[in-house]
Amino acid sequence: MSSNSNKRRRANDPESHRSKNDKKPRTPSPTEWTDIGKTSSPTGSEELAMINALTLSSPDRPSLRKISPVPYLLTTDPLIQVLGLERLNKDGYINLDSVSKPDPGFGYGKHTTPAVAYRTYKKTNTIDADGEQDVAVGEDSYIHPIFFRDRWDTQELASSSSPYWEELKPVWQLATLLLEEKVMSGYIMGMLDRSSHTEIKTRFDGHAVHWFQCKERPSKQELWLLWEDLWDLKNCIKWSALEITEERHRGVSGTTKVDRSVSGLSKHGVGSKIVINENVLSILCGRINASDFSKPWSPGTDNPSARLRLQWSLATTMVHELMHALWLARHGTTSIEPFFRDTRFSELGWQWETLIYGGAIAPTSDRCEQPYGLQIQNWPGGITHVRYPTLQNVGPEPPKIIELFPVEMSWVADFFKQSFWDFVERYGRPGIICPVPAEGVPFTY
Known part of the structure; x- marks a missing residue:
């Protein structure tokens, strides 16, 4: 993959949806992500209190390292070469005129997901007779437990004495909305249901290769x-921080690593540790600014926008990264990730992004700190050199020339507004x- 096309690199190191080999029994529900039981669950406030009690400062958890930012500009980036930073900024692709606070409860107005009903059921052990959640969604339901502070190994985000997890609630809330977005549920269900996969007449490192498609009209x-x-x-x-110790790490936003000390969702499943670029976390925790990674330009990188x-x-x-972790938890490391339909690459995370956003979105200038905005391209486009499984001589030939498009900052800002999610609904x-x-802007591979 060329340096330009690999803007946000990420690596991933049911016979049926849930089979007889699964470790836990099914939960009786009125009609795979953890603890199902008939016993009464704590309320939202009790649950948060329990988590806070477990997340006081711990000497065993690593803290974010002190970062010495190095300004960087990839002058060969096609958008920078052809359009230039000043024009990109003038056209609304780098800095916003102003940055508003996220709407309270964004995503939980007219737009709701069926998953909220399930999470309410898990907390209260009760649900409406029709299996729907019609009551107003409280603040304690805005964030999925998978993003709670007790899931973090990084001290700044795990400790209840630190303000950063609370300050980043809009991130966890948006991640919850994206994870539970109902228009993507068919993709995840098709991905997990190996009984519906079709074998391809090729092998990868001795493993069978399969393809899948979205589950159409899933039942309740x-x-x-x-x-x-x-x-x-x-x-x-x-969750933890990825320490940038090598040059190749600088373009990695996150990666999923196998953690065999943790059980998965089935007999063959394994746990994962997902590590996030430490520079990104340091910026969001206010330790450094995105502009510290920017070369001088006019008017310069606006830190609130970045x-x-x-x-x-x-x-x-x-x-x-949770797409990779979910596959590992359900199917382990002996089954390689399946291909989505006739896509040339087997990479469940990028495929999810491509389906929900219409392409692969990555930083302009190939660095995760993103001082110069974002760009989008078709995925996999003309990419040919990657580490994940590739179908050779199968399907359409990759194009030699693709187009790169800058991403409007107003579109990014809209994700934190209720009106955007009402439109999605x-x-x-x-x-x-x-x-x-x-x-x-055309780019030749």
Whole structure:
């Protein structure tokens, strides 16, 4: 993969949806992510109190390292070469005129997900007779437990004496909305259901290779099984910081590592540790600024705009990596990730992003600190050199020339507004897809 096309690199190191080999019995529900039981669960406030009691400062948890920012500008980036930073900024692709606070409860107005009903059921052990959640969604339901502070190994985000987890609630709230977005539930269900996969007449490192497609019109019961997986996954993963110790790490937003000390969701499943670029976390925790990584330009990187951009990107990265963690938790390391239909690459995280956003979105200038904005391209486009499984001589040939498009900052900001999610509720996936200019900047592989 060229340096330009690999902007946000991420690596991932049911015979049936839940089979007889699974470790836990099914939860009786009215119609795979963790602890299902008939016993009464604590209320939201009690649950948070329990978590806070467990997340006081701990000498065993690493803290974020002190970072010495190095300004960087990839002058060969096609958008920078052709358009220039000044024009990109003038056209609304780098700095916003002003940055508003997120709307309280964004995403939980007219737009709701069936998963909220499941999480309410897990907390209260009660649900409406029709299996729906009609009451107003309280603040304690805005964030999925998989993003709670007790899932973090990094001191600044794990400790209840630190303000950063609370300050980053909009990130966890957006990640929850993306993870539970109902227009993507068919993708995750099709991905997990190995009994529906079709074998391809090729091998990869001696392993069988399969392809899958989205589950069409899933039933209410099938959806509840999916929300159960998403709930249960919280006990299979941990979040931590990725220390930038090598040059190749600088373009990595996050990566999923196998953690065999933690059980998965089935007999063959394994846990994961998901590590997030330490520079991104340091910026969002206020230790440094995105502008510290920028070369001088006029008018320069606006830090509130860059911070908002990083909040959106972190939420996206976390859900991207959870696609890998979910596969590992359900199917382990002996089964390689399946291909989505005739896509040339097997990479469940990038495929999720491409379906929900309409392409792969990555930093302009190839660095995770994102001082110069974002760009989008078709995925996999013309990419040919990657570490994950590739179908050779199968399907359409990759194009030699692709187009790169800058991403409007107003679109990024909209994700934190209730009106955006009301629009998504009405129009579905077309309401989420990233808008692009009529013409992009061509790039030759």
